Amino acid sequence: MNAVFYILAALTLAGGLATVLLKQLVHCALAVTVAFAGLALLFLQLDAQFAGFAQILVYIGAVAILIVFAILLTRGSELPKDGVFSKTWFLGLVIAAAVFAVLGWAVLASVSAVPQQNAVPSVTVRDIGIALVGRYVLPLEIVALLLTAATIGAVIVAMHEKERPR
Amino acid sequence: MIATPEATNPFFVNLDQIFVFLSNWLVGFLPAVLRPVAGVVLGVVAIVCVFPGLFALTTVFERKGLGRIQNRIGPNRVGPYGLFQPVADGIKSLTKEDIVPLRANAVVHFLAPLVLVVTVFMGFAVLPMGRNMVLVDMDAGLLFFFAMGAATELSVFMAGWSSRNKYSLLGAMRAVAQMISYEVVLLLSSVAVVMITGSLSLPKIVAAQNQYTGVFPHWYIFTPWGLAGFLMYAIAATAETNRSPFDLPEGESELVAGYHTEYSGFKFALFFLGEYLAMFSISGLGTTLFLGGWSAPFSFLVWVPSWFWFFGKVMLSIFVFIWMRGTLPRLRQDQLMNFAWKFVLPFTLLNLLVTALWRFMGEGWARWMVCTVILVAAYVVMGRVEMRSEHFGRRSYRYAE
Amino acid sequence: MLGDGILKGMAETARNFFGSFVSDERLTTVEYPEQRIPTVEAARVFPFLVYDGANWEAGMRCVACQICEKECPPKCIYIEKSADKKPDFVGKQQFYPTRFDIDVSVCMSCQICVEVCPFEAIKMDTQFELATEDRFGGLLYDRKELSRSNEYYHSIHPTEAGEVDARLAEEKAKVEARAKAAAEAAAAKAAAAANPTQLAGGGS
Numbered sequence: 001m002n003a004v005f006y007i008l009a010a011l012t013l014a015g016g017l018a019t020v021l022l023k024q025l026v027h028c029a030l031a032v033t034v035a036f037a038g039l040a041l042l043f044l045q046l047d048a049q050f051a052g053f054a055q056i057l058v059y060i061g062a063v064a065i066l067i068v069f070a071i072l073l074t075r076g077s078e079l080p081k082d083g084v085f086s087k088t089w090f091l092g093l094v095i096a097a098a099v100f101a102v103l104g105w106a107v108l109a110s111v112s113a114v115p116q117q118n119a120v121p122s123v124t125v126r127d128i129g130i131a132l133v134g135r136y137v138l139p140l141e142i143v144a145l146l147l148t149a150a151t152i153g154a155v156i157v158a159m160h161e162k163e164r165p166r
Numbered sequence: 167m168i169a170t171p172e173a174t175n176p177f178f179v180n181l182d183q184i185f186v187f188l189s190n191w192l193v194g195f196l197p198a199v200l201r202p203v204a205g206v207v208l209g210v211v212a213i214v215c216v217f218p219g220l221f222a223l224t225t226v227f228e229r230k231g232l233g234r235i236q237n238r239i240g241p242n243r244v245g246p247y248g249l250f251q252p253v254a255d256g257i258k259s260l261t262k263e264d265i266v267p268l269r270a271n272a273v274v275h276f277l278a279p280l281v282l283v284v285t286v287f288m289g290f291a292v293l294p295m296g297r298n299m300v301l302v303d304m305d306a307g308l309l310f311f312f313a314m315g316a317a318t319e320l321s322v323f324m325a326g327w328s329s330r331n332k333y334s335l336l337g338a339m340r341a342v343a344q345m346i347s348y349e350v351v352l353l354l355s356s357v358a359v360v361m362i363t364g365s366l367s368l369p370k371i372v373a374a375q376n377q378y379t380g381v382f383p384h385w386y387i388f389t390p391w392g393l394a395g396f397l398m399y400a401i402a403a404t405a406e407t408n409r410s411p412f413d414l415p416e417g418e419s420e421l422v423a424g425y426h427t428e429y430s431g432f433k434f435a436l437f438f439l440g441e442y443l444a445m446f447s448i449s450g451l452g453t454t455l456f457l458g459g460w461s462a463p464f465s466f467l468v469w470v471p472s473w474f475w476f477f478g479k480v481m482l483s484i485f486v487f488i489w490m491r492g493t494l495p496r497l498r499q500d501q502l503m504n505f506a507w508k509f510v511l512p513f514t515l516l517n518l519l520v521t522a523l524w525r526f527m528g529e530g531w532a533r534w535m536v537c538t539v540i541l542v543a544a545y546v547v548m549g550r551v552e553m554r555s556e557h558f559g560r561r562s563y564r565y566a567e
Numbered sequence: 568m569l570g571d572g573i574l575k576g577m578a579e580t581a582r583n584f585f586g587s588f589v590s591d592e593r594l595t596t597v598e599y600p601e602q603r604i605p606t607v608e609a610a611r612v613f614p615f616l617v618y619d620g621a622n623w624e625a626g627m628r629c630v631a632c633q634i635c636e637k638e639c640p641p642k643c644i645y646i647e648k649s650a651d652k653k654p655d656f657v658g659k660q661q662f663y664p665t666r667f668d669i670d671v672s673v674c675m676s677c678q679i680c681v682e683v684c685p686f687e688a689i690k691m692d693t694q695f696e697l698a699t700e701d702r703f704g705g706l707l708y709d710r711k712e713l714s715r716s717n718e719y720y721h722s723i724h725p726t727e728a729g730e731v732d733a734r735l736a737e738e739k740a741k742v743e744a745r746a747k748a749a750a751e752a753a754a755a756k757a758a759a760a761a762n763p764t765q766l767a768g769g770g771s
Contacts, residue, residue: 026327030274033320040313053309061316061349065342068323072339125306125366234587235580239596493580494573509569549569 012038222252235492274328296473329428337424341415372459611691635680
């Protein structure tokens with residue numbers, strides 16, 4: 001159990017590090033996919049099937065592809081001549097450290113960080129479904145509305161793009 | 167369910183469960199600690215052996231079938247009736263030189279076919295191939311299947327990008343765009359089944375369809391929403407597996423071979439294998455969702471082993487795939503996208519609404535009437551409207567006429 | 568309605584599929600090494616040299632005029648003219664090729680050599696199974712490999728060969744008639760020289 005966790009954690013971390021450290025942009029995108037996959041496997045290891053599969057479906061199936069498309073459509077996959085490191089790397093480092101500190105503080109301060117002795121609650125897909133359309137129906141609807149608005153916005157942007165050359 | 171005397175005959179019951187017994191018997195030789203693991207390993211080995219075998223048979227039957235469709239004979243040189251053709255092809259691809267382009271990204275280039283074949287194989291884990299014959303009975307089996315399907319897209323992109331070939335990249339972009347577009351439809355048409363069954367578990371979906379009224383089964387394809395969903399699923403599945411008429415990603419007249427242009431030898435064979443395995447797994451899922459999985463088509467045929475029905479239905483779908491390939495010309499890119507987003511997707515969304523209606527109208531003939539009328543009317547109207555629009559219907563040539 | 572074209576097409580291919588098992592007329596495939604269709608008379612592949620009689624060297628019609636060598640568009644013919652002469656089919660003394668090579672890997676089967684040959688010596692073959700393991704020497708045919716008898720020519724292009732033979736026979740007859748006339752004239756001259764008075768009498 002623990003060994004599996006450490007292997008998966010190492011995989012996820014390696015993926016994340018590779019994402020930051022690799023020079024070739026597409027390599028970074030593929031590395032972040034590895035990190036996503038590691039995260040999904042961690043979910044699965046915690047018996048959270050739905051979250052794990054949704055992670056693969058959404059992050060690997062959609063987000064990674066989106067990143068890759070964005071890279072390919074916006075720039076060549078060649079390395080930029082003036083290096084890949086930003087000049088404001090120090091500022092970035094500070095921001096990253098601050099974000100990490102906040103996240104770490106939040107995780108450590110939360111109740112669930114304390115190891116619990118009672119049995120793991122078994123959450124089935126059915127429970128998630130009922131919770132989504134029962135207790136959390138308002139957030140779900142808001143998200144749906146937001147996504148619809150985003151889709152319509154995307155369509156409008158695409159339509160303008162099309163009419164200009166005429 | 168068990169209606170005929172044959173069904174209770176111990177011989178047929180044993181025949182039905184023969185693979186389960188075989189697996190249990192083999193695993194029985196091991197100490198009790200290893201048995202669960204060994205059972206899974208045995209299942210994996212069975213899947214890894216059976217489906218490539220089917221793939222080999224399918225390639226030769228596809229070539230022969232296409233030949234017959236075009237009034238040709240087809241391969242008939244290697245072995246009786248050319249049946250050993252896949253053996254010759256396999257030896258050829260194994261002995262061919264493995265070429266990696268000089269400027270290719272070697273690691274990604276190497277990984278792409280592996281990722282493809284592994285993720286495609288994973289999909290078989292949740293397919294119930296017979297009574298009690300499912301490798302992993304997952305609560306969220308359907309979701310697992312689609313998660314694995316989504317991961318194959320990445321391998322296609324990896325192959326296309328790492329080859330450093332413009333045809334490969336173009337093919338990969340086309341393939342990924344097409345797969346994303348049709349994956350939405352694939353998911354939504356399956357959701358209809360989930361709405362009725364109330365479960366993402368594939369064995370439960372089959373069990374829900376394994377009932378009979380008179381001699382006729384309760385397959386979902388025999389309901390209005392099921393038929394519509396199945397049609398949309400079939401279209402999306404054809405596009406998802408890059409089969410003709412949706413085989414633009416490898417349109418040889420414009421892209422050489424698409425994303426696997428730069429692959430040769432065994433890596434190419436892996437791509438080929440992955441493509442066919444994807445076809446099997448997606449046919450298997452379609453069978454499970456709409457065609458009653460391993461259940462018999464008539465109640466008096468229940469005595470026939472369940473795995474026979476599953477593989478029979480899968481091979482029938484494969485035959486339809488081949489038949490369509492022999493019939494339909496390739497679509498244009500804009501036709502493909504317009505078809506997905508302007509016809510198939512709206513129709514699938516409507517089908518979801520109809521399915522909900524079906525669910526809440528209760529038993530009776532009224533829901534049959536209402537659902538059929540809505541779907542047929544929508545099909546006719548949408549078909550008329552779309553065929554009239556210039557993006558979708560007949561192309562008017564400005565200069566050629 | 569949307570989709571009826573697909574159904575129509577599927578019905579058509581299904582008809583082809585099952586029809587190909589039922590009627591043999593649908594299957595147009597000729598399974599080549601076992602089954603062959605006879606080559607049509609006008610078929611042409613690569614040139615060959617025609618000879619008359621039994622001995623290819625003696626009967627060779629080619630007189631090494633080198634017109635074909637000059638006319639050949641891809642320049643696949645190479646000819647070396649002999650120093651001595653041998654009699655041709657009418658008995659006239661002609662040169663002959665000591666070397667006549669055609670590189671069939673270069674030849675484009677245009678038949679121009681046949682068109683320009685004034686001696687009906689080079690013709691097109693119908694033999695197409697020429698695969699060889701040696702792609703340089705094996706495809707460079709010398710004059711012996713190029714020689715085919717007139718009977719062979721008749722067997723592959725009967726109509727054309729008949730016309731050619733008739734033409735040659737006519738030419739030969741003409742030459743012989745001329746020779747005969749010349750001989751008669753010469754004989755008459757000789758006789759006249761021997762007996763001038765008789766010639767005057769005979770000539771009147």
